[in-house]
Amino acid sequence: MILRLLSLLSAMTLALVVQTVSLTADETCQSPYMPKITGQEQFVYVWTLGMEGVGDESDKLVTVDVRPGSKTFGKVVNSHSVGGRHEAHHAGFTADRKYLWAGGLDTNNIYIYDVHTDPSKPKLDKTITTFVADTGGAVGPHTFYALPGRMMITALSNDKDNSGRTALVEYSNEGKYIATHWVPTDKDPRGAKIEKVADGYGYDVRVLPRKNVMLSSSFTGWSNYMMDFGQMLKDEEAMKRFGQTVTLWDLHTRQPKKVFHVPGSPLEIRWAWGDDANYAYTSTALTSKLWLIKEDDKGEWQATEVADIGDPSKIPLPVDISIGADDKTMWVNTFMDGKTRLFDVSNPEAPKQIYEKQIGNQVNMVSQSWDGDRVYFTSSLLANWDKKGDQNDQYLKAYTWDGKELKEQFEIDFVKEGLGRAHIMRFGSSELYTG
Amino acid sequence: MRTLLRALALLLVAGPLSAAALYAAAGPDWADDALKRVLAPPLGLPAIAHPAANPPTAAKIALGRKLFFDRRLSHNNTTSCAMCHVPEQGFTSNDLATPVGVEGRSVRRNTPTVLNIAYVDALFHDGRDPALETQYVAPITAFNEMANPSLGYVIDKIANLDDYNAPFQAAFGAGPSPDRLGQALAAYQRSLLAGASPFDRWRFGGESDALGERERQGFELFTGKAGCVACHAIGESSALFSDGLFHDTGYGWQREQERQGKGGMVEVEIAPGVITSIPHSVVQSVGNPPPADLGRYEVTQDPKDRWRFRTPSLRNVTLTAPYMHDGQLQRLDDVVAFYNAGGVPHDGLDERIKPLGLTVEEQVALVAFLKSLTGSNIDQLAAEARVEEPDNIR
Numbered sequence: 165m166i167l168r169l170l171s172l173l174s175a176m177t178l179a180l181v182v183q184t185v186s187l188t189a190d191e192t193c194q195s196p197y198m199p200k201i202t203g204q205e206q207f208v209y210v211w212t213l214g215m216e217g218v219g220d221e222s223d224k225l226v227t228v229d230v231r232p233g234s235k236t237f238g239k240v241v242n243s244h245s246v247g248g249r250h251e252a253h254h255a256g257f258t259a260d261r262k263y264l265w266a267g268g269l270d271t272n273n274i275y276i277y278d279v280h281t282d283p284s285k286p287k288l289d290k291t292i293t294t295f296v297a298d299t300g301g302a303v304g305p306h307t308f309y310a311l312p313g314r315m316m317i318t319a320l321s322n323d324k325d326n327s328g329r330t331a332l333v334e335y336s337n338e339g340k341y342i343a344t345h346w347v348p349t350d351k352d353p354r355g356a357k358i359e360k361v362a363d364g365y366g367y368d369v370r371v372l373p374r375k376n377v378m379l380s381s382s383f384t385g386w387s388n389y390m391m392d393f394g395q396m397l398k399d400e401e402a403m404k405r406f407g408q409t410v411t412l413w414d415l416h417t418r419q420p421k422k423v424f425h426v427p428g429s430p431l432e433i434r435w436a437w438g439d440d441a442n443y444a445y446t447s448t449a450l451t452s453k454l455w456l457i458k459e460d461d462k463g464e465w466q467a468t469e470v471a472d473i474g475d476p477s478k479i480p481l482p483v484d485i486s487i488g489a490d491d492k493t494m495w496v497n498t499f500m501d502g503k504t505r506l507f508d509v510s511n512p513e514a515p516k517q518i519y520e521k522q523i524g525n526q527v528n529m530v531s532q533s534w535d536g537d538r539v540y541f542t543s544s545l546l547a548n549w550d551k552k553g554d555q556n557d558q559y560l561k562a563y564t565w566d567g568k569e570l571k572e573q574f575e576i577d578f579v580k581e582g583l584g585r586a587h588i589m590r591f592g593s594s595e596l597y598t599g
Numbered sequence: 600m601r602t603l604l605r606a607l608a609l610l611l612v613a614g615p616l617s618a619a620a621l622y623a624a625a626g627p628d629w630a631d632d633a634l635k636r637v638l639a640p641p642l643g644l645p646a647i648a649h650p651a652a653n654p655p656t657a658a659k660i661a662l663g664r665k666l667f668f669d670r671r672l673s674h675n676n677t678t679s680c681a682m683c684h685v686p687e688q689g690f691t692s693n694d695l696a697t698p699v700g701v702e703g704r705s706v707r708r709n710t711p712t713v714l715n716i717a718y719v720d721a722l723f724h725d726g727r728d729p730a731l732e733t734q735y736v737a738p739i740t741a742f743n744e745m746a747n748p749s750l751g752y753v754i755d756k757i758a759n760l761d762d763y764n765a766p767f768q769a770a771f772g773a774g775p776s777p778d779r780l781g782q783a784l785a786a787y788q789r790s791l792l793a794g795a796s797p798f799d800r801w802r803f804g805g806e807s808d809a810l811g812e813r814e815r816q817g818f819e820l821f822t823g824k825a826g827c828v829a830c831h832a833i834g835e836s837s838a839l840f841s842d843g844l845f846h847d848t849g850y851g852w853q854r855e856q857e858r859q860g861k862g863g864m865v866e867v868e869i870a871p872g873v874i875t876s877i878p879h880s881v882v883q884s885v886g887n888p889p890p891a892d893l894g895r896y897e898v899t900q901d902p903k904d905r906w907r908f909r910t911p912s913l914r915n916v917t918l919t920a921p922y923m924h925d926g927q928l929q930r931l932d933d934v935v936a937f938y939n940a941g942g943v944p945h946d947g948l949d950e951r952i953k954p955l956g957l958t959v960e961e962q963v964a965l966v967a968f969l970k971s972l973t974g975s976n977i978d979q980l981a982a983e984a985r986v987e988e989p990d991n992i993r
Contacts, residue, residue, distance in 0.1 A: 270677055327694060391695075391699045392886050394883060397886070479875060500885075551884050
């Protein structure tokens, strides 16, 4: 036990040191502990869901060459299948950016890829298959967020009832389980102040080391995120089981401090980057709102609804969001209408939509370069939530952004290429590992 | 330093879902207790007719429980029997109208509770299997449930899991086989007897004050004006609240009309108390079309069996929402209102289904009576079920 405590103490000390030397970050939405790509990204890694009747039907990590002038620019240069369908979803680099952790929301497998030995050809280094048993029953590894020497992983569900009751989980970069932190509930608030309700649900996690705070958001459990979307919309019981909370944690102690009431399933969390910017955004999927979580003049954190996204009555379903490095703009994708929307967030209290563009029949993830000049989009939300029939286009699309217009550079049809459903994107570059 | 160590200790917090913490009520001899229960059912329940080839033992019950909670019994290790038959939710699922199988595949019918399943002779809503010993084969190999490629594959998989050697030897003196798997699962499920409800104590236990005035009024309606007892039978010394037969209430027929009808708006609750309406076409764009469900007809192919479904027991009914074979009614009040209106008239409607003319007060009394049917030992059954953590890959 003493050794374990010392090990944790060591990791915490490292965290404190790193936060003082590096608050710069990668492509606008990544962990501040991670080195960033300062110039042109070379590769886009797409964690892709296997699709029945398409290619080998297996989940896979797809590597796309985005080097300008390359003979294979805009082409798939590598694809590694893991075998089987696991509900491939999110992926995240370790703090040294040498490994990419990619998770399966269904089977709970975590695939750890070496992306530094040959960034054009990620190699599967290790697979964790014991997530549920390790964690004491957490299900659905979602966000993989880099902390010094370790990964903070949000889960979405549990192995008792497949509901949204879940936990945050820590593993070492070497893949060794460290700890489980159950999200506070009304029955077990764990010392947190509760605004209205504590559902214990999970989704994303992001930190602001300068203020020693961590935020987690809330989605829904395995039963819902695996279910046919149309069936779920008509299931009154299922629709009652979506997250309505954002939890504020003490980053260093992992102690939950406050549970905000944010109804409608708050998903992605994005901290602003400015040195004095003590605020983050989240968007609610079902109620289509932008929320601001901000420290007030008294040092108290507050959550406030600050804007509608599209027409909430039509359930446009905002999904991924991407804040600009200058904190002035934010891309917001809405799945149901296939649009990306750019919000002016220079006044965080009053975001305003200033641009929109149809990307496809459906759109989910958005990733932008650090300078904001290049923006990438993918299509898939969840295997059983994606649109059906002809509307189920699956793609990676690359655009340039000149401040006025998105201009398409290339598109890869993930069905025609026999790949599957394109989900999260992460950027790679060999320049991270030279010098 | 001490403060820091205390803070660090917070990092080691064990999950509050720990079975040991939540379910301390079931001791190491829980399977012996379950066996006693099977041999002498709680008040209000009749004796069980155990198959001659599968007499109950504590070892079989213990093995059956382990199998019931083992997620490794599904093809991709994600789903166990208990993920749909959740102990804390009346051994069904209160969270969903219809369950979700491997890879999120849709199952068209509501999860039936396995409480008191020992008394059901025709299993599933359509009665397609006559014995618990064989019933498990359907979900374990169904593409949209546990999705195993074959029964033999499952037996072989279990035979190669070290933690099953001892329990199978203890129960059968032999390793896994299709018969033994079915016998163990059946033995455990037969032990899930929930009785000695307030109604049982009042009706069969001689406790005249076990039911209040409203519940007693509900009983009079149940057996009189409302006529529920015609199908939800009550005996002289015990009551199953089911005739075990198949009836057309008009509900299944109505659902089929709705399935075929397209268009209109769908109400969706996007946050507690926040409801919006979206076109049905939008729902269709992200959903596969629901399949038809002809009920008992799918087993017998007899036209008169179209839209007939097995009468469910009403025991523990307050724990098993949502209701009807597709889980589309959320509250008991909705169910009572459906029958009070006379079901849905159409050719084939059971002659016992007709407008009841119950007042609002009478409907309230009827629901109060239904709430008196919850067994007194539900918590004990859940505690036994959670005596160990669910099996997962280690």
